[in-house]
Each structure stands twice: as C-alpha cells, then as structure tokens.
Amino acid sequence: MELTQKQIDDFNTNGFLLLRGFADPDMCDEIRALAAKHLYEMIEPIESEEEYLQKRSGAKTTRRLRQVYDRDPLFAQWMTNPEMRPILEQLLGEEPRLLLAHHNSIMTKLPHVSSVTTWHQDIRYWHFEDDNLLSVWLSLGDEYLDNGLLEFIPGTHKMTFSLEQFDENSAFREDLPENQAIIANRVHFNLKKGDVVLFHAKTLHYANKNDSDEPKISFVYSLRGISNKPIPNTRSDFREVIL
Numbered sequence: 001m002e003l004t005q006k007q008i009d010d011f012n013t014n015g016f017l018l019l020r021g022f023a024d025p026d027m028c029d030e031i032r033a034l035a036a037k038h039l040y041e042m043i044e045p046i047e048s049e050e051e052y053l054q055k056r057s058g059a060k061t062t063r064r065l066r067q068v069y070d071r072d073p074l075f076a077q078w079m080t081n082p083e084m085r086p087i088l089e090q091l092l093g094e095e096p097r098l099l100l101a102h103h104n105s106i107m108t109k110l111p112h113v114s115s116v117t118t119w120h121q122d123i124r125y126w127h128f129e130d131d132n133l134l135s136v137w138l139s140l141g142d143e144y145l146d147n148g149l150l151e152f153i154p155g156t157h158k159m160t161f162s163l164e165q166f167d168e169n170s171a172f173r174e175d176l177p178e179n180q181a182i183i184a185n186r187v188h189f190n191l192k193k194g195d196v197v198l199f200h201a202k203t204l205h206y207a208n209k210n211d212s213d214e215p216k217i218s219f220v221y222s223l224r225g226i227s228n229k230p231i232p233n234t235r236s237d238f239r240e241v242i243l
C-alpha cells in the first residue's frame with residue numbers, strides 16, 4: 001500500500017494520519033489475547049501507573065508492557081509488517097529504522113484505575129539529531145473518549161514552544177492562557193479494531209483515563225529516518241531493527 005499525495009500532505013500539515021481498517025482483524029485478536037496474558041501475569045518489563053505518576057506505593061497497576069519486540073514473534077511480526085514499509089518511507093522521506101528504545105510497547109488503560117495521559121510530545125524523552133521521527137498506533141479494540149482515546153492538536157509538530165510552557169515532567173501546561181488557546185484546537189476520532197494512527201514525535205497528544213468497564217489495549221512502536229542518528233550514550237542510542 002502507498003499513500004496518496006493528499007494523505008501525505010495531511011500528515012505533514014496536521015502531524016498525524018488515520019488509516020481505517022489497515023490491520024487484519026484476526027491478527028489483532030491474536031495480539032490482544034497474547035497481550036492480555038502478559039498483562040494478567042505482569043510479565044516484566046512493565047511500566048506501572050505508580051511509576052508513571054512517580055508515586056511510591058506497594059501496589060502496582062500495569063500501564064504498559066515494555067520491549068514487546070522481543071517478547072514474542074507475533075509482536076515482532078506486526079512491527080515489521082511489509083505493507084507498512086512503503087508508507088513509512090513516504091512519511092519519513094527515507095528508509096525507516098525501527099526503534100527498540102522508545103515505545104515498543106503494548107499500552108493499556110485498565111478500567112477505573114488508569115490515569116490521565118497529559119498533553120505531551122513524545123520527543124521529550126528522545127535524543128536524536130533531528131525530529132524526523134514518528135509512531136504507529138494500532139487499535140486492538142474500540143477506542144473512544146471515555147476509555148482513553150488519543151486526542152491530537154493539529155500542527156503542533158511545527159510549532160516552537162518555550163520551556164515555560166511545559167512543567168517539570170515535560171507535560172504541556174493546561175493552566176497557561178497561551179496553551180489553553182492551543183489546546184482548544186484538539187481533535188479526536190473514535191477507533192475500531194485494526195485502525196492505525198501514525199503521528200509525528202512532536203505532535204501534542206493526550207488521553208483521558210478509562211472510565212469504562214473494559215480494559216483498553218493498544219500497540220505502539222516508533223521509527224526514525226535512517227539519516228536521523230541517535231545521540232551517542234543516550235537512552236535513544238539502543239538496538240534497532242532494519243526493516
């Protein structure tokens with residue numbers, strides 16, 4: 001599959017692109033079932049809600065499964081899907097490299113115990129020579145506002161922000177009038193099983209907590225353009241996969 005010029009233009013303008021029904025639904029079911037097993041058994045490495053919120057607690061509520069590429073061939077199969085390769089080349093403008101340092105995760109929002117994911121840019125924790133980076137988000141079931149659907153602010157991947165517009169955790173501050181005017185442009189689109197969203201690493205995005213009675217499980221991985229090198233001796237300077 002290749003994107004139309006309009007789709008490429010939309011991504012470049014907005015910083016995100018929705019591909020409806022891209023992934024095979026049977027594969028999505030297999031991934032979800034395997035992910036649910038790993039979540040239920042709390043198979044490490046995981047990130048907990050407590051770790052994300054920087055809270056000290058004896059309890060542990062799983063927020064995401066880390067390093068999923070190496071967990072099972074099924075996960076790696078999706079991350080190296082050959083049908084995605086030409087799309088990634090079109091959006092990155094060059095050969096893609098699959099990052100194992102960032103995302104490479106099964107994301108979950110468990111019912112009634114998950115936290116809000118504040119407005120942020122993914123690049124806040126990443127260390128590369130430039131910002132030619134994007135992520136691929138796969139919905140493994142219904143995603144909507146009440147269970148933690150991703151929301152985006154179009155065009156924010158091209159904006160320049162001051163340090164003061166972010167808090168100490170690199171979250172985009174909602175208390176500032178100048179930020180509120182930007183957040184007012186937020187958009188969302190409900191997702192179904194097999195839908196894929198591609199988004200730029202600098203696009204501001206957000207997700208509410210899960211107020212439904214069912215867990216929301218999604219799959220996300222990230223890529224760089226081949227010429228965009230990781231900074232040596234940083235978290236980003238880690239093993240990669242040639243697609």
